[in-house]
Amino acid sequence: MPGKKHVRGVGPKEEREYEHIKESAEKSGRYGNRAAEVAARTVLKQHKEKGHKKGR
Numbered sequence: 671m672p673g674k675k676h677v678r679g680v681g682p683k684e685e686r687e688y689e690h691i692k693e694s695a696e697k698s699g700r701y702g703n704r705a706a707e708v709a710a711r712t713v714l715k716q717h718k719e720k721g722h723k724k725g726r
Contacts, residue, residue, distance in 0.1 A: 676688055676689070676706075677713055677714065679714075679717075680713060680714070680717050681722075684713050687713055688709050691709035692705050692709035
């Protein structure tokens with residue numbers, strides 16, 4: 671994961687959260703091929719609700 675950015679505008683903690691959500695969804699078979707999209711949307715939604723700015 672070092673050097674890779676999966677979700678733009680979020681920090682390292684949210685990147686780890688994204689990976690965890692995505693892997694969990696893929697493992698359980700939820701969301702089919704949309705696991706990465708759902709994980710990204712979830713992380714961005716939580717990021718915005720916390721009042722964070724881009725990249726923080």
